[in-house]
Amino acid sequence: MPTIKPLKTLDLxxxxxxxxxxxxxxxxxxxxVLLKxxxxxxxxxxASSSMVKQANCTID
Known part of the structure; x- marks a missing residue:
């Protein structure tokens, strides 16, 4: 049976x-944030602190 790699937040x-x-x-x-x-x-x-701060936002 193949192993399924769990997705990380950064992968998403x-x-x-x-x-x-x-x-x-x-x-x-x-x-x-910057494109970079x-x-x-x-x-x-x-995975900067700015990423953590943005985690609860929505992209509309």
């Missing part, structure tokens, strides 16, 4: 962004 950022058809820049603008920050999140380079 890119998935959700793509489902919403947002560029990294658009998502960054909506969250009030979103890129780092998606590449699992950092």
């Amino acid at each position: 950022i890119g998935e959700l962004r793509q489902q919403l058809k947002l560029s990294q820049g658009s998502l960054a603008a909506k969250l009030g 920050t979103v890129s780092c999140w998606e590449n699992e380079q950092t």
Whole structure:
């Protein structure tokens, strides 16, 4: 039986962004962070405190 890898929060950022058809820049603008920050999140380079603060927001 194959093992299913659990998704991490950082894995979900890119998935959700793509489902919403947002560029990294658009998502960054909506969250009030730099594009580089979103890129780092998606590449699992950092999970900053700003990401934690934004966790409860909605993207409309």
